Amino acid sequence: MNELEKQYEVVGITPNEQLDLGDMPFGSNFFLLLKNALERLQANKILEVISYLPNVKDDLQSWCRLHKYEYVMALDAGNHYRHLIRKKHTSMTEAPDWGIRLPLRKGDKIDIRDWFEGRLGNILDHAPSYIGFVPRGAVAEPGIPDFNFKLNAKDEVWAENVTDLYEQAKENQWNATTDIPWNELPEISEDLEWAVCQIMTFLAENEYSALYIPAKFMAQINPHYIEVMMYLSTLVQDESRHIEAFIKRAVANGGGLQYSSSLTERSLHSLFIQDNYFQSSFLLHVLGEGTFLDLLTYIEEHAPDPVTRKIVHLAKIDEGRHVSYGIGHVRHILEKNPKMVQSLIDAAEERNKYLSGSGTNENSFLMEALAILAGGGRSPEQLKIGFKKVERLQEIMYEHRVQRMLQIGLDRVTAEKISSSHTENFM
Numbered sequence: 001m002n003e004l005e006k007q008y009e010v011v012g013i014t015p016n017e018q019l020d021l022g023d024m025p026f027g028s029n030f031f032l033l034l035k036n037a038l039e040r041l042q043a044n045k046i047l048e049v050i051s052y053l054p055n056v057k058d059d060l061q062s063w064c065r066l067h068k069y070e071y072v073m074a075l076d077a078g079n080h081y082r083h084l085i086r087k088k089h090t091s092m093t094e095a096p097d098w099g100i101r102l103p104l105r106k107g108d109k110i111d112i113r114d115w116f117e118g119r120l121g122n123i124l125d126h127a128p129s130y131i132g133f134v135p136r137g138a139v140a141e142p143g144i145p146d147f148n149f150k151l152n153a154k155d156e157v158w159a160e161n162v163t164d165l166y167e168q169a170k171e172n173q174w175n176a177t178t179d180i181p182w183n184e185l186p187e188i189s190e191d192l193e194w195a196v197c198q199i200m201t202f203l204a205e206n207e208y209s210a211l212y213i214p215a216k217f218m219a220q221i222n223p224h225y226i227e228v229m230m231y232l233s234t235l236v237q238d239e240s241r242h243i244e245a246f247i248k249r250a251v252a253n254g255g256g257l258q259y260s261s262s263l264t265e266r267s268l269h270s271l272f273i274q275d276n277y278f279q280s281s282f283l284l285h286v287l288g289e290g291t292f293l294d295l296l297t298y299i300e301e302h303a304p305d306p307v308t309r310k311i312v313h314l315a316k317i318d319e320g321r322h323v324s325y326g327i328g329h330v331r332h333i334l335e336k337n338p339k340m341v342q343s344l345i346d347a348a349e350e351r352n353k354y355l356s357g358s359g360t361n362e363n364s365f366l367m368e369a370l371a372i373l374a375g376g377g378r379s380p381e382q383l384k385i386g387f388k389k390v391e392r393l394q395e396i397m398y399e400h401r402v403q404r405m406l407q408i409g410l411d412r413v414t415a416e417k418i419s420s421s422h423t424e425n426f427m
């Protein structure tokens, strides 16, 4: 037994943790390391601090008094000192995780769907609004200010498929500068070019709403549900890319942005002023973007050039994810609380009331453009064919809206009622 071990035996103390500070001078780093080591220590345990500095005992004692630690004693180890400090209280109530290794998916990837392990995987049903930006799983020091987030319940924001959609979104990112064959844009008839430009104008302005509305809610979401935030950040990136691609197509072939109707702006305004996230998700993602999926399919089918076709094809894949989040989110809430269905009916009715006061009930420029696109031109015969196809499109949109509402758990009568009163603007 050496001299030091003998001293420990005499005082009857076994330190629980050790902090070797060597000859580090007595200053800010010395105290920073000491404070952190004591923070990590459990209550009533003893930290052994090794220091080669002479004459620090008195200063260490007063530091301990100030910070409510118990300075137990100093042991003389010959060429250095061992200061024993006891932690009487516990400032951190929990201990962080250590030793959890995430599995590799397909042998070499770390996928967000696999990160629900340990404390990181412990998702609360209600997150305190004062949790701030502390990553879920980290241990928060007391004294965090109240960030006052508004959406603090898991059920308000969560969708079971949100991490699947996040991984898919990263896989399917595309670039509106380099992934579109801009150099393959042919000369097309002026009528068709006008129809494409009018449709692109309409698509772009609707995309503005799809960008702004989720963005408006994002900062209200408690960071405890960070996966939802991460997914929505891909969604708003998708929408900005759609805006970019649609505007580029409108001006790429010597046409230009065309008319914006008051019906469209009123319809989008009625979405924009919605301040309930659940209702907004239903109106925007399930009904609006759902209807847009059918519109994009129609444009892709009748596109007069490869550029238009490719843009709407890629946008449609993105929109599929947006609709999936809306369906997953709304269905999650209705499964937990079926009575919430009334809130969806109310939202659809209120919106309808707001829009029916506008005096206009169709976007005539868009309808004309869609007919020209499908008919192949502006002759009476072509318009006749075109308007028939537009009529068919509206029937398909109606039926698919009903299908999506059945998927989230609405009954058929309610679904049909909401679908038939849906805005003529589609979004």
Ligand SMILES: [Fe+2]
Pocket: 207, 210, 238, 239, 242, 315, 319
């Ligand atoms: Fe979009």
Ligand SMILES: [Fe+2]
Pocket: 210, 239, 289, 318, 319, 322
């Ligand atoms: Fe979208």
